[in-house]
Amino acid sequence: MGTAVALAGLALPLTACGSSGGARPAAGATPPAVRVAASPSATPDGRLDGLSQRWLAKIPAQTRQVVVAYGDGVDAATGKVTLYQKTGSRWIAEASWDSHNGRRGWTPAHHENDLRSPEGVFTLTDAGGVLPDPGSKLPYHQDPAFTPPASWGASHRHDFDYVIAIDYNRVQGSSPLDARRPQGESKGGGIWLHLDPGKGSSACVTLPKAAVKQLLRTLDPAQHPVVVMGDRADLAKA
Template sequence: MPVRKGAPALLSAGTLCAALLLTGCASPAPPAPAAPTPTHAPAPGDGRPAPAPPAAGANSLASAPVPAPRIPGIGPVTQALLPDRTAQAFVVTGATADSSTATATLYRRDPSGHWTEAAGPWPAHNALEGWTDDHNAGDLRSPIGVFGLGDAGGLLPDPGSRLPYDEDEEFAISGTGLSGEPLEGSFDHVIAIDYNRVPGRTPLDQERPLGEEKGGGVWIHVDHGGPTQACVALDREALRTLLRALDPAADPVIVMGPAGVLAR
């Protein structure tokens, strides 16, 4: 958090103590030869005793800035990208910019504003070549950023998702992945990542607001045991758990990228 210019500086405990000591070392005035002073002399002014000086550092804790709570592993730059109303964040973290494996954890913001782990962590796959902040179709990298999670679907029936769920035969897939593994069943359940798509539509929707060259169809789907083209892949049961946990009222997002970038 930047320091506000012109804010009054707090007097340090050492400076305050030194000032009090110097005041106490002043030479007393010589006694007047007048009549004896009463045993209980009144205080000057209205007769009430002068207030005691404040203790050194008494206001230090009250004036200290309270840091904003953040998601574990997420730095202030990335945290600032989260919408104000977001109370669920699915964080997918790669070890390096070129890693095709990641760790995925769902966090929930409690009423006090602090983020706590709600589900996971789970192992995950991302794109074969790792991550990029300038994704293009066919680059075999997953986009870095914070994106909404509002729509789901799959070949199989809804497992209990609170997101709108589109069950459709168009989610059927066959063939082999980038490591030769079978892809069948990968789209049994999917969650659309709001990268270059129109939110509020089925994950099958083909409109690309940024243009076809920027890619699209980036989903969270069932892990087929190898790296993806750009998507994030989770174990089947982990994905079903995530589908049941995501709450549209919490404006859920995915925060995805390599650890070094997300920590900024």
């Protein structure tokens, strides 16, 4: 949708994913390999892979697009993200990518600076970045204020070229830069899907640039997209 928005007076919440407790890749660190499904494929039973009924019940009935972030372990910073779309009554896995998350893993009770990503089901309503809108279906807020501070180092220069806000402790319908936190500062916030710098983040889920662009061009507000995110074992637990 491509509307540039400047939010004067709102603090920049880059510390959620940046150098304030965030991991800095070593020089020359390489982003994870892209692992993409060769072609869209139905899951064996037409359901979302690896999610127990406990998690499936949290997905809104009207949702027809789901991004699942499967963590490799409760204390692991690595994982895989899969994009699913619903066709009729069946879920189709459109693509998958290697990913990173909070460098200390996952938690069901995220708080500021715990270096863990929050587990849960969250809507995806807003996007933005340093670069111009690549064709996003979500409202897109281009703003130079997304540029990471120079003090973070060259390896983080492009982290926020494109971002998708995860609706954890934020005001929906606003730029991802909006730092308002309805549940309070102690619960953390500023948690995004964004470009992967090669290692774990403070709390965000990070992906290759091509993956974030594909998500921007695919996720459609009319399909009520959500992200389901957490440790793979917990996502499967009844």
